[in-house]
Amino acid sequence: MSAEPAADLLYNEVEDELRIPLRALLADRCPTGALLTRIESDELYDTKLWAALGAELGITGLSVPEEQGGAGAGWRETAVVLEELGRAVAPVPYLGSSVLVTAALMAADESRVLPEVAAGRRAAALAVPFSTSPGRSFPDTVRLSGSTLSGTVTSVADALPARVLLVPATGEAGPGLYLVDLTAAEDTVVLTPRRSLDLTRQLADITLRSAPAVPVALGTEAIRVLEVALTTGAALLASEQLGVAEWCLTTTVTYVKERHQFGRPVGSFQAVKHRLADLYGLVSQARAVARNAVAALDAGSPTVALEASLAQAFVSEAVVETAEAALQLHGGIGFTWEHPVHLYLKRAKSSALALGTADRHRSLVALLADLPPAV
Amino acid sequence: MASAQPARGARTDGAWTADRLRSAVQDFVSAHDPATTDPVEFLGALFDAGLAWVHFPPGHGGLGAPRALQSAVDDELTAAGAPPRAPGLHTIGLGMAAPVLLTFGDEAQKKRFLRPLFTREEVWCQLFSEPGAGSDLAALATRAEPDEATGDWVVNGQKVWTSVAHEAHWGLLVARTGPELPKHQGLSYFLIDMRAPGVEVRPLRQATGEAEFNEVFLTDVRIPDTHRVGAVGDGWKVASGTLMNERVAIGAGAMPREGGLAGGLARLWRERPELRTPGLHSSVVRAWVDAEALRLTAERLRQQLAAGHPGPEGSAAKISFAGLNQRMSGLALDLLGEEGLGYDDWTFRRPEPDDDFSTRSYGFFYLRTKGNSIEGGTTEVLRNVIAERVLGLPPEPRTDKTIPWKDLPR
Ligand SMILES: Cc1cc2nc3c(=O)[nH]c(=O)nc-3n(C[C@H](O)[C@H](O)[C@H](O)COP(=O)(O)OP(=O)(O)OC[C@H]3O[C@@H](n4cnc5c(N)ncnc54)[C@H](O)[C@@H]3O)c2cc1C
Numbered sequence: 134m135s136a137e138p139a140a141d142l143l144y145n146e147v148e149d150e151l152r153i154p155l156r157a158l159l160a161d162r163c164p165t166g167a168l169l170t171r172i173e174s175d176e177l178y179d180t181k182l183w184a185a186l187g188a189e190l191g192i193t194g195l196s197v198p199e200e201q202g203g204a205g206a207g208w209r210e211t212a213v214v215l216e217e218l219g220r221a222v223a224p225v226p227y228l229g230s231s232v233l234v235t236a237a238l239m240a241a242d243e244s245r246v247l248p249e250v251a252a253g254r255r256a257a258a259l260a261v262p263f264s265t266s267p268g269r270s271f272p273d274t275v276r277l278s279g280s281t282l283s284g285t286v287t288s289v290a291d292a293l294p295a296r297v298l299l300v301p302a303t304g305e306a307g308p309g310l311y312l313v314d315l316t317a318a319e320d321t322v323v324l325t326p327r328r329s330l331d332l333t334r335q336l337a338d339i340t341l342r343s344a345p346a347v348p349v350a351l352g353t354e355a356i357r358v359l360e361v362a363l364t365t366g367a368a369l370l371a372s373e374q375l376g377v378a379e380w381c382l383t384t385t386v387t388y389v390k391e392r393h394q395f396g397r398p399v400g401s402f403q404a405v406k407h408r409l410a411d412l413y414g415l416v417s418q419a420r421a422v423a424r425n426a427v428a429a430l431d432a433g434s435p436t437v438a439l440e441a442s443l444a445q446a447f448v449s450e451a452v453v454e455t456a457e458a459a460l461q462l463h464g465g466i467g468f469t470w471e472h473p474v475h476l477y478l479k480r481a482k483s484s485a486l487a488l489g490t491a492d493r494h495r496s497l498v499a500l501l502a503d504l505p506p507a508v
Numbered sequence: 509m510a511s512a513q514p515a516r517g518a519r520t521d522g523a524w525t526a527d528r529l530r531s532a533v534q535d536f537v538s539a540h541d542p543a544t545t546d547p548v549e550f551l552g553a554l555f556d557a558g559l560a561w562v563h564f565p566p567g568h569g570g571l572g573a574p575r576a577l578q579s580a581v582d583d584e585l586t587a588a589g590a591p592p593r594a595p596g597l598h599t600i601g602l603g604m605a606a607p608v609l610l611t612f613g614d615e616a617q618k619k620r621f622l623r624p625l626f627t628r629e630e631v632w633c634q635l636f637s638e639p640g641a642g643s644d645l646a647a648l649a650t651r652a653e654p655d656e657a658t659g660d661w662v663v664n665g666q667k668v669w670t671s672v673a674h675e676a677h678w679g680l681l682v683a684r685t686g687p688e689l690p691k692h693q694g695l696s697y698f699l700i701d702m703r704a705p706g707v708e709v710r711p712l713r714q715a716t717g718e719a720e721f722n723e724v725f726l727t728d729v730r731i732p733d734t735h736r737v738g739a740v741g742d743g744w745k746v747a748s749g750t751l752m753n754e755r756v757a758i759g760a761g762a763m764p765r766e767g768g769l770a771g772g773l774a775r776l777w778r779e780r781p782e783l784r785t786p787g788l789h790s791s792v793v794r795a796w797v798d799a800e801a802l803r804l805t806a807e808r809l810r811q812q813l814a815a816g817h818p819g820p821e822g823s824a825a826k827i828s829f830a831g832l833n834q835r836m837s838g839l840a841l842d843l844l845g846e847e848g849l850g851y852d853d854w855t856f857r858r859p860e861p862d863d864d865f866s867t868r869s870y871g872f873f874y875l876r877t878k879g880n881s882i883e884g885g886t887t888e889v890l891r892n893v894i895a896e897r898v899l900g901l902p903p904e905p906r907t908d909k910t911i912p913w914k915d916l917p918r
Pocket of ligand 1: 633634635636637638641642643644668669670671672721879880882883884885886887888889892
């Protein structure tokens with residue numbers, strides 16, 4: 134394969150500057166203590182925090198051009214936001230709204246709803262099971278008749294706080310992607326919360342009964358747009374996972390320096406040090422792979438599907454390994470409900486299943502890199 | 509030796525850009541056709557033009573440009589058909605001696621050593637390890653004593669596992685100058701002439717059958733004081749700097765996608781469908797993904813290094829590099845089955861400067877890569893380095909850092 138000039142895998146100044154106020158805002162409004170209270174409440178998503186990301190920081194539409202109501206930045210900046218949201222396991226619909234739906238609407242050249250979504254005024258969700266990976270056949274659980282949709286979609290991420298849904302459906306004329314306005318849908322759309330492994334990203338089942346819908350893309354175009362959304366989502370999810378892994382690593386390193394047993398910090402035992410050294414290597418690699426996927430997205434690289442699957446194949450396993458080790462190295466306290474590490478483990482494992490497991494992405498890598506299976 | 513001619517387009521305000529460098533390279537290759545120019549001459553002219561290492565100072569192979577811009581120069585040179593930068597036997601010279609001379613060497617040392625190192629006229633080796641001091645390098649016993657009459661140093665001792673010593677003109681040597689001091693404080697760093705009287709190099713056969721490395725016996729070898737690098741007693745600092753560079757040189761080299769063993773494995777998989785099984789498919793794809801992760805990490809590391817010197821972070825890439833190479837070469841043998849039972853060459857020989865390792869069998873790679881987790885610091889020692897120097901975890905309780913070296917148990 135040819136040696137293309139290497140993508141910039143570092144963070145530029147704009148990205149660094151974006152990170153600072155966001156991290157401060159999350160530390161202030163989304164501390165882990167408050168999350169532990171929130172998960173016992175009925176309001177699992179933090180709508181106030183979401184509003185702050187849109188109205189105060191203006192970062193809900195970073196990838197969207199300014200003339201369409203966005204910030205005119207790009208996916209690189211979006212990825213930095215995801216890293217920080219992952220670090221905080223912040224319960225906001227950023228991945229669903231600012232990544233999955235935004236990518237789809239941009240790919241489809243939709244311009245009526247996109248500005249609202251970009252501004253964060255209307256959160257949006259892509260109505261597919263969160264486990265859906267790129268490269269699968271077009272979903273067929275929702276049917277179009279006339280201009281309304283009927284059917285069910287299970288395990289949808291970020292649907293609960295959404296005001297608008299982007300729904301893949303099939304009709305007489307084949308596949309299509311449709312917008313459903315939840316503020317006007319009344320009882321034609323029912324969202325049922327699902328008890329979810331990830332307490333900071335609760336899923337929902339969606340039932341549509343003749344819900345009024347507006348087409349966004351039809352036929353092969355709908356297939357292409359959905360694929361763009363899922364590939365973009367897979368590429369960027371790696372950055373969120375990187376943030377989760379980073380929190381797990383740094384929190385654990387801090388803890389083992391403080392916790393004493395046998396008259397010395399547990400972090401001075403070589404078994405602990407070596408495990409953390411390996412995790413450091415793993416997280417460094419996860420960062421390089423995640424940055425590579427984002428750089429490919431931002432540059433519109435022809436290999437973006439491969440880079441996205443590479444990122445998911447690697448980072449999904451790295452984040453789970455890091456979160457599992459974080460719990461183990463915290464000992465008994467890490468196993469308690471009061472300690473936030475379980476929130477990160479739940480996010481890590483769920484995110485590894487989301488948008489295709491590592492194994493599914495390895496199959497895609499095999500396909501895209503021409504490593505055919507045994508027959 | 510030609511005098512240093514700054515490349516056309518050099519600006520007095522020092523503002524180099526990738527584009528300016530690219531056109532400097534284009535000018536250079538139109539004046540020195542890589543196809544017809546003798547390689548040593550080509551490399552010498554490249555050095556004089558400041559395009560060897562653009563971040564080195566003018567006159568020493570560089571332009572004082574940002575290090576990040578080197579890749580623009582290298583891309584342009586490759587495109588023009590210049591000889592590849594594959595270091596081969598020059599890994600220690602290019603990857604370790606050059607940056608160490610840049611950071612710690614004096615003007616005269618830079619002037620004397622950098623150019624022939626870059627033109628590949630002089631090969632370098634690294635005389636660090638000793639029979640009693642491997643991981644615990646600071647325990648080394650080779651003595652360097654001053655000769656009051658001449659101002660020279662007189663060196664006695666034994667080094668071991670010294671790669672390419674048999675080809676080398678020069679060695680990077682760490683020796684003990686203060687045995688009464690605690691072990692890290694009594695060391696000094698020298699450049700030793702490997703052809704000097706009293707230097708005896710004996711091949712040391714390794715598991716692969718050949719002898720890349722050697723035992724080196726040093727008996728009353730004289731080193732002029734002008735070949736001491738850094739102050740007397742500062743040897744540990746210079747040695748640590750050398751090791752940081754070594755780990756990056758080993759673990760973070762530039763590579764295209766499917767470069768190195770990953771490429772060989774992928775091609776083997778594609779070309780030999782009859783060898784495929786589902787389990788091996790899973791392992792091959794995992795290895796491909798992990799090789800990419802490592803390649804991108806190395807790339808990112810080099811981008812970070814663009815502004816500075818390698819820190820202990822490079823050790824993580826070196827650990828992964830070793831483990832992955834070992835896994836991939838073992839996997840290739842599994843894939844080959846019966847062919848994997850053979851071996852290409854057990855001859856006890858010393859590698860030549862231009863040996864092409866890429867034609868060796870996977871059995872050779874399976875064995876040679878076992879050394880990857882030992883050379884340049886073992887994987888266990890590098891984990892300690894990352895834990896303590898990157899993550900700031902507390903050191904193991906130690907008793908050996910404060911007592912004079914001469915009183916340590918051995
Ligand atoms: C192919 C090859 C090329 C080499 N080239 C050179 C060269 O050019 N120049 C040179 O100077 N040297 C060279 N070396 C030597 C190399 O640097 C040493 O072998 C290495 O540093 C290990 O030292 P040792 O062999 O004494 O092993 P030891 O230090 O005796 O280690 C034995 C085992 O104990 C483990 N161990 C040791 N200390 C610790 C610790 N604190 N915590 C946990 N585990 C520990 C090690 O990881 C290892 O598994 C080369 C070695 C090889 C294999």
